[in-house]
Amino acid sequence: MTLVEAINHTLHQEMERDGKVLVFGQDVARNGGVFRATDGLLDRFGGRRVVDTPLAEGVIIGTAVGLAAEGFVPVPEIQFLGFAWQAFHQIAGQLARLRYRSDGRFGCPVTVRAPFGGGVRTPELHSEALEAQFVQCPGLKVVLPASAADAKGLLASAIRDPDPVMFLEPLKGYRLVKDDVPEGEHLVPLGKANAVRTGDDVTLIAWSAQVEVARKAAAVLAAEHGVSAGVLDLRTLVPLDIEAIVAAVEHTGRAVVVSEAPQSAGFAAEVVATICEEAFYSLEAPVARVGGYDVPYPVGMLEEHYVPDAARVVAAALRVCGEGA
Amino acid sequence: MTLVEAINHTLHQEMERDGKVLVFGQDVARNGGVFRATDGLLDRFGGRRVVDTPLAEGVIIGTAVGLAAEGFVPVPEIQFLGFAWQAFHQIAGQLARLRYRSDGRFGCPVTVRAPFGGGVRTPELHSEALEAQFVQCPGLKVVLPASAADAKGLLASAIRDPDPVMFLEPLKGYRLVKDDVPEGEHLVPLGKANAVRTGDDVTLIAWSAQVEVARKAAAVLAAEHGVSAGVLDLRTLVPLDIEAIVAAVEHTGRAVVVSEAPQSAGFAAEVVATICEEAFYSLEAPVARVGGYDVPYPVGMLEEHYVPDAARVVAAALRVCGEGA
Amino acid sequence: MSLDLELAAAETVYRVLSEDGSALVAEPPDVRDDDVVAVMAEMVKARVANGRFFSLQRQGRAGTYAPIEGQEAVVAGAAAALDPAHDWVLPQYREPVALGRFGPEVLRTYALYQRGHPAGGHFPAPVRVFPVQISLAAQIPHALGLAWAMRLKGEPGVACVFFGDGASSEGDFYEAANFAGVLGAPVLFLCVNNGWAISTPLHSQTAATSFAAKAAAFGFPGVRVDGNDALAMISVVAAARERAVTGGGPTLIEAVTFRMGPHTTADDPKRYQAPEERAGWEGRDPILRLRRHLEGRGLWSAERQAEAEALAAAEIDAAWDRAEAMTVSPDAFFDHVYAEPTPRMVTQRAELRARLGLDPDPGTGTGTGTGA
Amino acid sequence: MSLDLELAAAETVYRVLSEDGSALVAEPPDVRDDDVVAVMAEMVKARVANGRFFSLQRQGRAGTYAPIEGQEAVVAGAAAALDPAHDWVLPQYREPVALGRFGPEVLRTYALYQRGHPAGGHFPAPVRVFPVQISLAAQIPHALGLAWAMRLKGEPGVACVFFGDGASSEGDFYEAANFAGVLGAPVLFLCVNNGWAISTPLHSQTAATSFAAKAAAFGFPGVRVDGNDALAMISVVAAARERAVTGGGPTLIEAVTFRMGPHTTADDPKRYQAPEERAGWEGRDPILRLRRHLEGRGLWSAERQAEAEALAAAEIDAAWDRAEAMTVSPDAFFDHVYAEPTPRMVTQRAELRARLGLDPDPGTGTGTGTGA
Numbered sequence A, B: 001m002t003l004v005e006a007i008n009h010t011l012h013q014e015m016e017r018d019g020k021v022l023v024f025g026q027d028v029a030r031n032g033g034v035f036r037a038t039d040g041l042l043d044r045f046g047g048r049r050v051v052d053t054p055l056a057e058g059v060i061i062g063t064a065v066g067l068a069a070e071g072f073v074p075v076p077e078i079q080f081l082g083f084a085w086q087a088f089h090q091i092a093g094q095l096a097r098l099r100y101r102s103d104g105r106f107g108c109p110v111t112v113r114a115p116f117g118g119g120v121r122t123p124e125l126h127s128e129a130l131e132a133q134f135v136q137c138p139g140l141k142v143v144l145p146a147s148a149a150d151a152k153g154l155l156a157s158a159i160r161d162p163d164p165v166m167f168l169e170p171l172k173g174y175r176l177v178k179d180d181v182p183e184g185e186h187l188v189p190l191g192k193a194n195a196v197r198t199g200d201d202v203t204l205i206a207w208s209a210q211v212e213v214a215r216k217a218a219a220v221l222a223a224e225h226g227v228s229a230g231v232l233d234l235r236t237l238v239p240l241d242i243e244a245i246v247a248a249v250e251h252t253g254r255a256v257v258v259s260e261a262p263q264s265a266g267f268a269a270e271v272v273a274t275i276c277e278e279a280f281y282s283l284e285a286p287v288a289r290v291g292g293y294d295v296p297y298p299v300g301m302l303e304e305h306y307v308p309d310a311a312r313v314v315a316a317a318l319r320v321c322g323e324g325a
Numbered sequence C, D: 001m002s003l004d005l006e007l008a009a010a011e012t013v014y015r016v017l018s019e020d021g022s023a024l025v026a027e028p029p030d031v032r033d034d035d036v037v038a039v040m041a042e043m044v045k046a047r048v049a050n051g052r053f054f055s056l057q058r059q060g061r062a063g064t065y066a067p068i069e070g071q072e073a074v075v076a077g078a079a080a081a082l083d084p085a086h087d088w089v090l091p092q093y094r095e096p097v098a099l100g101r102f103g104p105e106v107l108r109t110y111a112l113y114q115r116g117h118p119a120g121g122h123f124p125a126p127v128r129v130f131p132v133q134i135s136l137a138a139q140i141p142h143a144l145g146l147a148w149a150m151r152l153k154g155e156p157g158v159a160c161v162f163f164g165d166g167a168s169s170e171g172d173f174y175e176a177a178n179f180a181g182v183l184g185a186p187v188l189f190l191c192v193n194n195g196w197a198i199s200t201p202l203h204s205q206t207a208a209t210s211f212a213a214k215a216a217a218f219g220f221p222g223v224r225v226d227g228n229d230a231l232a233m234i235s236v237v238a239a240a241r242e243r244a245v246t247g248g249g250p251t252l253i254e255a256v257t258f259r260m261g262p263h264t265t266a267d268d269p270k271r272y273q274a275p276e277e278r279a280g281w282e283g284r285d286p287i288l289r290l291r292r293h294l295e296g297r298g299l300w301s302a303e304r305q306a307e308a309e310a311l312a313a314a315e316i317d318a319a320w321d322r323a324e325a326m327t328v329s330p331d332a333f334f335d336h337v338y339a340e341p342t343p344r345m346v347t348q349r350a351e352l353r354a355r356l357g358l359d360p361d362p363g364t365g366t367g368t369g370t371g372a
């Protein structure tokens, strides 16, 4: 199953399981979503539970807050993550805080789905990796599946979670990522990283589409350089699986963090800072960051060298392995 | 002069110097700003250049973009930084990107002023330290004065800068911070940190209101613990004065980063990551972070232990100095 | 219900009582005398509470306060037309002292809010009142969400959301009203036009002929009502509510009133407001107006007034004493961020508790707890 | 100008040419025949360009394309009523192929945009066209800023901002229109109502009787105009422009048209649109309508048509060939983020250039440069 098929399949299952689950957003009903993530839901669950909204992100999130307070489980879609900025005040100030503001009276079991990520020559604002901005909003969980199976397991967990989740889907992986997805109930807990590959010399830490990049890099490192690289897929940035990060880095003593976002204040910085706090004395070399540059996501002709690729990760890993040895 | 008086004085000087400078926002004209930052500007420069806007942050920033493209130098105010979220799409997607999107045709010399920071028992959303969210918007500069003199020098530089600047003012320091401010032309370049205090044992790195906290901590460290702590005021997070950070850490081998924002993915993480990349081999102990907790800024009765205080910084510095010695 | 909202023009102000309260100029609402008297008592209570929170702030015991003086009829009148068992109210920040119809818990909770206690956001179930909103207009889409939910469940309620003339300029208002029109959801958009948004007067806020006129942008009716006329408020809100619960969709109600006090205890209107403007509204006091009417009908008197004031003072004192007595664990800000804290929060909390010399285990404590 | 915008009702659609182009149903705009012929040529060019960009995308040579088919008269007609020397145009994303009145650079730059070249956002000065906007409605406040600026400078221009029926639901539209009303700024809000926002039809977008009716929320006139009638577009935009430059303030213009193609080259309308709906609009083709009118007046002919199509094809080929020939340094994304790069960007760029085997010094290169 492709990743986007896994999303679609999971939405079907969760809507079937719980009549309180609602799906709404721009073009999600009649059109089944611009990537078909919500295809078939309108036919199956009807126009009361699957709704095309006006073109206004703020009120998409804002109504989700009210629906949640009345016991529904909204799964709104933001067509591309860059347009979540239009709703940022509702996400950061409202969705994330209803539980806090009401001192626990109201929960906000809302899962906001949005695709993001580069490499597919989209128009502006369709590719930006903005995950760190949401991590800076206490009250939100931030979840980013990298495989189709995880897309299912994490989405189901997100929908059933009592708190608001930003569920960020890898645009490039929608059709490219394809793996076996369990048919029945399949839950992946939020807050548990996935050791995609074990390794002894260096740990490559990534999330979302960059997990695949790290995986390729690890294969190259093994095949061409005799370097044994582990790959840790964080899966969720909030809650962060600090234990898994520390264990991996304690094992290898070296790490490379791979992400798409601009470097400055990106989530990779948090990973480095966490490692430095929790596993400093295990480090045999500085942790390296491989990421986007400090510029807006570039236009089509310039994308190629912006998003990290395996070669950059390999180079960083070799540098890290060559240091302090 | 207090810090808010320095702002007011600088706005007068810059409006006098350059007829293209415009000030607008909520309550900035008739009322002179809810903190009097813009007091007197309406009388002096008239209603064409000093304008009370409707209550809508998005269009305050959005009009600034258009005015800038036509050659004006807007200095809009957002009444409290927490309400910049309402304008986040205009700040991150438009203000920050007009130069990039127009491939250099239009600049965006806009300085967005907004107060933030805790410790004064404000209602919700008045205190949040959101600086990292703006650092994650390439195209913006992010400037945070800690003294009245710097408020003048940095604000003048920001207004004259050809690019958009988020000028974030310490709410608590508006009247509490008071120091000598040069009367005439006074420019502090963007991108240069300020070694507020030199020290040999540990470097305390801070910005905005936390510089004062770090300063107090340094005094306590010297007086009560015989520890010589330097204090580095970053002043601007974009551009970041990496050289100054590296030089200070290379000198002391130990560092504590102090900030108000929630820990996860806050700018302190970027400072730690930068140090680990650029000065790893000088480090004698892990860099410590002292900051806000991963929760929304709390209500009045709970503020006391949320914002870092000198005691927490002292404790962290002693811990850092006791390690790896 | 005689009032036809579709016909009520957005340009004329609907009024039931003459300005001095001496005469009826339109048909009074179809409510029992007792209920009108209750509105009167509620307005008196709000006025007393207003003075009390003002002075508590001045004494440094309570936080910044946003006075309701002059606007009591808007809130108490609207609330009287709502059904606390089925309707939701979403306040901005000025309304809670006049929302007693939704239960005595409202004032008690609001006292906690003014005290800076985390439980100040917790109007306890089943009270259908949303927490105070500081981010202007942000609660308006929430009202639509609640209304939509009630319709999905087939419940006969409405969501009545209060917001200021200032807040009406935010995108959140327009986006929510537009979507509400499409859904035909049972929302009452109650724009409290009190003339000012801090220092910003109406003509700097919009060039529309009225706030009610904005309804044309959304395809549902807009009405202007005299916000200092409690009976008019009851009539209009009742008509709009009836329309909404019978599937007629939303209504935009502009209550025309005046903020008789400063914006908040931190504000000084002398900097921006001509004294004549306030003076012009002094004769239009909403409490006096309803009092004259009720006295004329033998339903109110000087004694009733004194009694109402005393009852109000007692209720407020009790609420405040309770609020001041309610302690809170200094680390309670970790509560209710998530249903379960993240591992990092657990570490952070343990560190803070150790620093404060508290038992390392916070227990299942809530913000409403009484210390460690 | 005979058209009174204040009187033009938001409910009726203003039209000059009968649907088949055979008759005048209202007074034609006061423009020279040459100018109307130029509008005709521009529409033809837009239609040809449309086909071209479509097939370039299909060949994988150009990026996702948003077709203008059916909407040519809205843009070319409006542009004809504007003054390229003084007015600003802010497109959404569908308009550039019909904005030739603002200079031949517009098409050339747009070709670069479709190619994914950074210079595709750079309509070169003095062309008063803003870059294509992807973030829907975000350009609307910019238009207000430009208009406000022109007024401050005492310049006689307007800012004409195009946005879709879908985009009209965003807070940015309402906030900007409301503020524009307060300022009385010279802005023309041109809502291109083409029936759809991707798959979302009008009735899911708003319950307002029309988009023009939304002007009531802002205190300025709203007019509906037949967007498939180039002469009507000229009349209405000219009247609104005249009003704006003489201090009369903004106008909201709803151009009623239909998107004859898919939303973009990535879209399939069969999923959501009944074929009859499109079919119903086939007879109302804006190009055919003006052509009939001009042919009736001896101002157009089959030969003129063939000539116009050939000229258009040549212009587009030239623009595209130029765009394909324009290279760019692979690290050009560091250009024009700031006037001067940050130290960290300098390091990052040097690292990238080293990796790509480029000279370490990027020079003063711009995105429009021709490689390292």
Ligand SMILES: Cc1ncc(C[n+]2csc(CCOP(=O)(O)OP(=O)(O)O)c2C)c(N)n1
Pocket: B026, B055, B079, B083, B086, C094, C134, C135, C136, C137, C163, C164, C165, C166, C167, C168, C192, C194, C196, C197, C198, C259, C263
């Ligand atoms: C989004 C947002 N922007 C700005 C503020 C700051 N602020 C607080 S109250 C106020 C004026 C509100 O006016 P109005 O909506 O008319 O309500 P009123 O105070 O008159 O009841 C402003 C600007 C805010 N709280 N929220």
Ligand SMILES: Cc1ncc(C[n+]2csc(CCOP(=O)(O)OP(=O)(O)O)c2C)c(N)n1
Pocket: A026, A055, A079, A083, A086, D094, D134, D135, D136, D137, D163, D164, D165, D166, D167, D168, D192, D194, D196, D197, D198, D259, D263
């Ligand atoms: C803020 C924002 N939200 C969502 C989108 C995704 N999107 C692109 S075009 C479109 C529909 C636009 O419809 P309309 O404004 O009517 O313009 P049209 O395409 O019909 O010309 C959507 C939802 C976007 N580009 N920007």
Ligand SMILES: [Mg+2]
Pocket: C164, C165, C166, C192, C193, C194, C195, C196, C197, C198
């Ligand atoms: Mg008001």
Ligand SMILES: [Mg+2]
Pocket: D164, D165, D166, D192, D193, D194, D195, D196, D197, D198
């Ligand atoms: Mg459209």
